[in-house]
Amino acid sequence: MAIEIKNASFRYPNGFVALENINLTIHEGEKVAIVGQNGAGKTTCVKMMNGLNRPFEGDVIIDGVNTKDVTVATTARKVGYVFQNPDEQIFNNTARAEIEFMPRYYKLDEKEVKERVDYAVKICDIEKYMDINPYEIPYPIRKFVAIAAVIASRPKYIVLDEPTAGQDLHGTRTLANMVDQLTKDGITVITITHDMEFAVQNFDRVIAMAHKNIIKDGTAQDIFWDDQILADARIKKPAMGELAKQLGMDGRILFCDELVGRL
Amino acid sequence: MDKEFINSYNDYVDNGNAWFNLNPLSKLCICLCIGLTAVVVRRWQYGFSLCLLYCIAALLIGIFPRFIKNYFAISIILFFLTIIVRQFSMKEPDFTPFINVFGWQWYKEPFIAALNIVSYIMGCSGALLIFFQTTEMRDIMLALENRGVTHVASYIMLSSMQSVIDMRKSAETILESQKARGIETDGNIMVRMKAFFPILGPILLSAMSGTEEKAIAMDARAFSHEGGHTYLRVLRPISKVEYALDALAILCLIASIVWKVLSLTGVL
Amino acid sequence: MAFIELKDVSYKYPYTKDYALQHVTCSFEKGKFYGIIGENGGGKTTLCNVIRGLIPHFYLGKLEGDVLVEGKDIRDWDTADLCSKIGFVFQNPFTQISGIKPTVFEEVAIGLENLGVPKQEMLERVTNVCEQLDIGHLIKNNPNELSGGQRQRVAFASIIAMDTETLVIDEPTSQLDPEGTESVFNIINTLKHSNKTIILVEHKIDLIAEFCDEVLVMENGTVVCSGLTKEILSQRSLMDHNAAIPEVAKFGHAMADAGKPLAEIPVTMEEALKLVKERSAR
Numbered sequence: 001m002a003i004e005i006k007n008a009s010f011r012y013p014n015g016f017v018a019l020e021n022i023n024l025t026i027h028e029g030e031k032v033a034i035v036g037q038n039g040a041g042k043t044t045c046v047k048m049m050n051g052l053n054r055p056f057e058g059d060v061i062i063d064g065v066n067t068k069d070v071t072v073a074t075t076a077r078k079v080g081y082v083f084q085n086p087d088e089q090i091f092n093n094t095a096r097a098e099i100e101f102m103p104r105y106y107k108l109d110e111k112e113v114k115e116r117v118d119y120a121v122k123i124c125d126i127e128k129y130m131d132i133n134p135y136e137i138p139y140p141i142r143k144f145v146a147i148a149a150v151i152a153s154r155p156k157y158i159v160l161d162e163p164t165a166g167q168d169l170h171g172t173r174t175l176a177n178m179v180d181q182l183t184k185d186g187i188t189v190i191t192i193t194h195d196m197e198f199a200v201q202n203f204d205r206v207i208a209m210a211h212k213n214i215i216k217d218g219t220a221q222d223i224f225w226d227d228q229i230l231a232d233a234r235i236k237k238p239a240m241g242e243l244a245k246q247l248g249m250d251g252r253i254l255f256c257d258e259l260v261g262r263l
Numbered sequence: 264m265d266k267e268f269i270n271s272y273n274d275y276v277d278n279g280n281a282w283f284n285l286n287p288l289s290k291l292c293i294c295l296c297i298g299l300t301a302v303v304v305r306r307w308q309y310g311f312s313l314c315l316l317y318c319i320a321a322l323l324i325g326i327f328p329r330f331i332k333n334y335f336a337i338s339i340i341l342f343f344l345t346i347i348v349r350q351f352s353m354k355e356p357d358f359t360p361f362i363n364v365f366g367w368q369w370y371k372e373p374f375i376a377a378l379n380i381v382s383y384i385m386g387c388s389g390a391l392l393i394f395f396q397t398t399e400m401r402d403i404m405l406a407l408e409n410r411g412v413t414h415v416a417s418y419i420m421l422s423s424m425q426s427v428i429d430m431r432k433s434a435e436t437i438l439e440s441q442k443a444r445g446i447e448t449d450g451n452i453m454v455r456m457k458a459f460f461p462i463l464g465p466i467l468l469s470a471m472s473g474t475e476e477k478a479i480a481m482d483a484r485a486f487s488h489e490g491g492h493t494y495l496r497v498l499r500p501i502s503k504v505e506y507a508l509d510a511l512a513i514l515c516l517i518a519s520i521v522w523k524v525l526s527l528t529g530v531l
Numbered sequence: 532m533a534f535i536e537l538k539d540v541s542y543k544y545p546y547t548k549d550y551a552l553q554h555v556t557c558s559f560e561k562g563k564f565y566g567i568i569g570e571n572g573g574g575k576t577t578l579c580n581v582i583r584g585l586i587p588h589f590y591l592g593k594l595e596g597d598v599l600v601e602g603k604d605i606r607d608w609d610t611a612d613l614c615s616k617i618g619f620v621f622q623n624p625f626t627q628i629s630g631i632k633p634t635v636f637e638e639v640a641i642g643l644e645n646l647g648v649p650k651q652e653m654l655e656r657v658t659n660v661c662e663q664l665d666i667g668h669l670i671k672n673n674p675n676e677l678s679g680g681q682r683q684r685v686a687f688a689s690i691i692a693m694d695t696e697t698l699v700i701d702e703p704t705s706q707l708d709p710e711g712t713e714s715v716f717n718i719i720n721t722l723k724h725s726n727k728t729i730i731l732v733e734h735k736i737d738l739i740a741e742f743c744d745e746v747l748v749m750e751n752g753t754v755v756c757s758g759l760t761k762e763i764l765s766q767r768s769l770m771d772h773n774a775a776i777p778e779v780a781k782f783g784h785a786m787a788d789a790g791k792p793l794a795e796i797p798v799t800m801e802e803a804l805k806l807v808k809e810r811s812a813r
Contacts, residue, residue, distance in 0.1 A: 037708075038708040047443075072442040081443045081445070087472075164706035168569070168775070264661065268671055473626045483690060493653065
């Protein structure tokens, strides 16, 4: 079971080509971070995963089903995508109604609805905002409402677009725990992020994108210790890596305890 | 930086040619008066002559292609609608038979009545169409501000036009995000309707939630500052010729009213 | 003398139970760069709103204590005068564009038009600011069609053109991509050398460490600590207040824990590098 993107290219209706010949396989249970400068095609790429974007060449296959053969909604049941801006997604009067919406749409019984909602709410740590109008919830927390709503529809794969933007320490920690918990519960997490510390600390696999393509796919060390890749994707080395590099140390250090141990 | 562009603000606003550069208010006066004469006169001979005149004017001003595109669309719809409705709604025994359309007898009187109606609507709308196709909203507001309308009123007018554009954009993104969540939006009309209704709320809400922030942003730009207000863009002062044209247009309107009154009272 | 002074200030938004600010006392001096950090919902934006005079002039609700700008009570200030003293840029790049101007050049000029600046001076100031903020290539573009980062730069330009002594900047990069963020950082860097008083709310702690003279940490409507940037950001206890500290500071503490302490806790990369080298040389 996997998300497979095979020789896929994507062109917008206005003719702009956003992705050229992408190949990528993400297996169930992986934790994947996608990094790279804006305009590299990150969002376009993940939108192909849930069928919103269909490749004009090549194929995107989710658990053996080609996204071209089914509706977006069908693919989206398997691959949930949380938009970068929660305001584009939230449309109910309370956070609770928003999170219950998809389980009810799928006509699940009350018990199942409650179970899913409780799970999502706990994982996003938004219990105290449940009966508030989403527009009165602070923006960073509104992002968690949007995430919870997608978790409650229980996709097998969940794609987060810039979840850390605007989050404080607590928010970032909640996200880190969320990635762990979801993975443990069998949900594959894929995230686009500009926060390199977040990527390094929480994801086993990092994909760097630039110039409408994937320029490197590997471990955090593979990406963040390849200065050419960092320059092409216009991303920064995480602080500990940068310190180690400037101290002239080898061993592709990225973590604090590694560095402390070596000094 | 584009020095030429920056320097262009040193001159009066230049929108292209003499007609475009007329003060928006005098342009409105001319178009409105001429257009209204058609409403007053209500004779198809006059109305259609005006239509022809507008086409020539559009050619001279250089907006013919887009003018005729809109004008033609309005006229075709109006023409057929009015003529058919009139044939049905006006029925008198002594009407003159006119033409026979595939066994359907048309009469002359309702046909002429329809022509009169179409001609006055066309005669009026053509003038307004020329006005709106050659005048930017912001120039109208600027001219009004020069006449003492507050910049707040002008802001409300202009920003609500932009918010319609913004709302359409946000409708597209919100619909896309509904799809992404697994709500069916493709399919028959029922499916589409079901997907569309839930998004009306967030579109309005997102438009509204932006309003408060926008007010704060505008406040930070000294929106509430009273006293001298200066303008980056300055409209050309109204020339004597412009005043003369306005006066002429108003005279035309008065003349048409006089003609109408006289003909109604049977003097003519 | 303090340019802005808050004495025991509490504030409650209308229709809410809890105070958004509780007994806040702090002051801001001319020409200094201040950072405000801390949890979301901790009162950072509310504090900005008070400083900016939006509380009590725009938001109703209950304001207690004294807020003085140039020694004069905020309630006595005219909002129009205040906005020519204190500029304000906030997070959302989309709501800070007026939506009524078809070119960036005209957008940037709005504030000056409202203030009644003579046209020649207006042209000069707008031109200079666009050059300074590197948006010269955008002046003919429609601001409603720009990217978030570009819009945010236009928002900065519009405010900077008004040449206020003080700038309040509330999370300018939280909705931007790295490129947009970087360009905003560049603007802030330019501002740092302009002798303006700057109050910056920001989560990106490395930015705070690099630019700010002093830092205030907020939690739950109160200022939990404040002082020189280095003193504040090197405290590990900040994380108990739900505020992040720089990665290099965490590293400094980790070194101390491992029995290999550096001479002091670093807060910037430069400092960390220097301290580690010093330690190895010992």
